[in-house]
Amino acid sequence: MPLTHPETELHNPQSTKPPLDPHLKALENEAIHIFREVAAEFERPVMLYSIGKDSSVLLHLARKAFYPGRVPFPLLHVNTGWKFAEMIAFRNEIVKRYDLDLIEHVNPRGAAENVTPFSHGSALYTDIMKTEALRQALDAGQYDAAFGGARRDEEASRAKERIYSFRTPDHRWDPRNQRPELWNVYNGMVRKGESVRAFPLSNWTEVDIWRYIQAEDIPIVPLYFAKKRPVVERDGMMILAEDPRLELLPGETKREEVIRFRTLGCFPLTGAIRSEATSLDDIISELETATVSERQGRAIDRDQSGSMEKKKREGYF
Amino acid sequence: MTAPATANAVQEDAAGQVLAFPAAETARATRDSRPLRLITCGSVDDGKSTLIGRLLWDTKAVKEDQAATLRRDSSGKQNDLGLPDFALLLDGLQAEREQGITIDVAYRYFSTDRRSFIVADTPGHEQYTRNMATGASTADLAVLLVDARVGLLEQTRRHATIATLMGIKQFVLAVNKIDLTDYDRARFEQISHEFRELALSLGVRQVTAIPLSALKGENVVYDGRASMPWYDGPTLVEVLELATTRSSQTVGFRLPVQRVSRPGESFRGYQGTVAGGSVKPGDSVVILPSGMVANVTKIVTFDLVRNAAVAGDAITLVLDRQVDVSRGDMIVAIDSQPLTGLAFDAQIVALQADGIQPGKRYWLKSGSRRQRVQVQPASQLDLKTGKWEPAEQLPMNAIGKVHLAFDEQAIFDPYEQNRTTGAFILIDPDTNNTVAGGMITAKRSALGGIHTEDARVILSLPADLADQLMATELFAARREDAEVRRVSAGKASEIIDTIDG
Incomplete structure (x- = not known):
């Protein structure tokens, strides 16, 4: 599958790409600093890779941080089995192209009990296939640090998350008892079994992500760009109707719409937006006039008030 | 608007x-x-x-x-x-x-x-x-x-x-x-x-x-x-x-080494974020604490080989000779070096319920360097009056002046001169929690019995202590023998440092 934005093979060290503006440069420097610090202080780091735009930026920054060396840790993809097909194809291409170590984990219980977003509801499904699966994968690898692409501007409970976010051996986050974090001096001391989640993109906003993708020519999943696609309306969301496992309910009809996605997750739980944005320029202008937040299209955030905080306490990313 | x-x-x-x-x-x-x-x-x-x-x-x-x-x-x-x-x-x-x-x-x-x-x-x-x-x-x-x-x-x-x-x-x-x-x-x-x-x-x-x-x-x-x-x-x-964003570009070059990159036998680079000043190929640098000298040959980044890097830049530095550099070391400008020593003064903010106990050994982390330190509180700021009162321990939320004693060489700039290389956190080895944030004020020199024939002594004191000393009868009687200047803490340590050579 061709990537949307081909990167120059083995980028040219004398490239004439214009330098980043000071704003993006500062964010990039901070993220690289965090990557290097975690890689140096922890024994078994891993990077959570969700294939979305934030993960794409995160991966790009990791490659920059360790250049000319390889990325010194594996990528972990927690697969629910319900990702968009285009995401998986993109992931496989990226792993090959950049010579990365990828670990894929699917919760065996979910597979055995046939847990689906349709049969179990979004809350229970997310709990088993994402939160529980993530805990299993982190335990199996005995990772003491896991990079994630979360940003503080995404959701209210994230605004108080540290850049090094401490987790107990059972992966719990205690928002009331976080370690203070001063300057850019990070406390990476953990006991056996304890870990940190490290968030190099903490201070980035959604617009920063897109502007950086544009400035750095970072490949992303084509679903972010508008195109005529089959959709079906369900629970107030437009969901992609491509996967044969999606059964239409009585009264539902499949139709074609010009749509794109602002965030990517599991296709049955991710709402598309009507959009004509077919380029990064279009996306950025659309975003600068947008009146809804990016997580508006995510069903799992809306289950209950404070639902992201609850999931995070239990070990969700 | x-x-x-x-x-x-x-x-x-x-x-x-x-x-x-x-x-x-x-x-x-x-x-x-x-x-x-x-x-x-x-x-x-x-x-x-x-x-x-x-x-x-x-x-x-x-x-x-x-x-x-x-x-x-x-x-x-x-x-x-x-x-x-x-x-x-x-x-x-x-x-x-x-x-x-x-x-x-x-x-x-x-x-x-x-x-x-x-x-x-x-x-x-x-x-x-x-x-x-x-x-x-x-x-x-x-x-x-x-x-x-x-x-x-x-x-x-x-x-x-x-x-x-x-x-x-x-x-x-x-x-x-x-x-x-x-x-x-x-x-x-x-x-x-x-x-x-x-x-x-x-x-x-x-x-x-x-x-x-x-x-x-x-x-x-x-x-x-x-x-x-x-x-x-x-x-x-x-x-x-x-408003202006602060920058530490005017001070001496500082690169706290986060990690050594050795992807193959032919390449050895030192990775870190420039914490002060700037650097370019050809510059002479010193590696602290070892004191070895080398020259910069290349500044490597993913995008291009750069001809200069400034404070804030995350870079990989290549030197012209095989020197022993590891994480926690600092690569600095040869003509503008930070303070190194075993004893420093600092101001800290106590962040946890247990406060800061006198004489307890903590971990101190500054930049990429982590080392053991003994912390001795000296005074506490009374936020109501703005005065420093003597104190032996510091409860949570207290701001105090402390003496730091290290087993191994420590490397700092005064916080007033560099908000990165002058800052540190204290970590309690029992809980692994961050228990204080600190700012270096000066290096302490361990002098004792300083009275010898025909010598003069330059003392650098907090202004309030100087006020008290100068108010004593002993001092007043010989006021004309003393020269007094008011300077910033950073300037004072700079002057004293030049004397130490």
Whole structure:
């Protein structure tokens, strides 16, 4: 599958790409600093890779941080089995192209009990296939640090998350008892079994992500760009109707719409937006006039008030 | 941003449905500076949540679905202007919403056409010192909030003192709720005068006072000329847009080494973020603590081989010879070196319930260097009076002066000269928790029995101690034998350092 934005093979060290503006440069420097610090202080780091735009930026920054060396840790993809097909194809291409170590984990219980977003509801499904699966994968690898692409501007409970976010051996986050974090001096001391989640993109906003993708020519999943696609309306969301496992309910009809996605997750739980944005320029202008937040299209955030905080306490990313 | 505040009110129908949001501006942001980091200090009573909410709202950082969630959660708690309860937007944790309090430092993001901003939002009451110190550690500017009806409070002095200690040199005094004084100009001027006096006593010269109403959105993002024709100064956002971001480019080159990159036998590079000054190929550098000298051959980054790097840049440095460099070492300019030694003085903020115990051994982390240190508290700042009182231990939230004693060479700059290489955290080895944030003031030299024939001694003392010594009879009797100059702590250590050679 061709990537949307081909990167120059083995980028040219004398490239004439214009330098980043000071704003993006500062964010990039901070993220690289965090990557290097975690890689140096922890024994078994891993990077959570969700294939979305934030993960794409995160991966790009990791490659920059360790250049000319390889990325010194594996990528972990927690697969629910319900990702968009285009995401998986993109992931496989990226792993090959950049010579990365990828670990894929699917919760065996979910597979055995046939847990689906349709049969179990979004809350229970997310709990088993994402939160529980993530805990299993982190335990199996005995990772003491896991990079994630979360940003503080995404959701209210994230605004108080540290850049090094401490987790107990059972992966719990205690928002009331976080370690203070001063300057850019990070406390990476953990006991056996304890870990940190490290968030190099903490201070980035959604617009920063897109502007950086544009400035750095970072490949992303084509679903972010508008195109005529089959959709079906369900629970107030437009969901992609491509996967044969999606059964239409009585009264539902499949139709074609010009749509794109602002965030990517599991296709049955991710709402598309009507959009004509077919380029990064279009996306950025659309975003600068947008009146809804990016997580508006995510069903799992809306289950209950404070639902992201609850999931995070239990070990969700 | 000159539209009057009234143009910005949110329209709603009877059912509380939002009909129209502030018009979005389409102009593409140009980012010719890094984000400005600021801290807001004040309490709920001063309208801090409303002010931050107003900043986010009027710069369109709040989206419709977030506002809708807000509306659902606040159920009728909106204020009389039909705006959502901003405090709910800000207090993200469940416990906070339930108890109506702010627990912890939260970070907020907004931007204007000119610049983007990161706000460290810290609670006004509970554990304010600890959280304020955390928020202030990275801030370029502090916004201090007061209620126009109440004026300066004891807490205003505390907030200003802490912010100053943490190295903030730009202040905005937001005189909020000015609408509730009928836009009383004399009142505003009196408060801003009092604050200027306070700031000067702390050595702060960059102060802007602004009369504003966060609730009505006057002089926050949009001007309040309609209500306050007598005020022709900038709005809060205008001040923030023009504030300077701090940089440590004028000091000597510093590269704390985070890791050594050896992808193959042919390449060996030292990776880290430049913590001061600049570097270019050909520069001579010293590796500390070993003292070995080398020359820079290349600055490697993913994009290109660069011909220079400045403070803030994350780089990989290649040297011209095989030297022993490992994580925690510092590569520095040969002609402008930091202080190295086994004993330093510092100011710290105690962050945990156990406080700081005398003589206890902690881990100290500064940059990428972590080492054992013994901490001896000497005095504690009384935030009410601004005086340092003798102290043997420091309880939580205390600000103290301490002596640090190391087993191995430590490497620092005075915090006043470099906010990166002069800063550190203390980690309790029993709990692994971060128990203090600290700022180096000077290197201690262990002198004793300094009296020898025909010699003079240069003493560097805190000004208050000098005052006390000079007031003694002994000193007064021989006043003409002494030379006294007042200098900054950083300058003093610089002078003393030149003598040490």
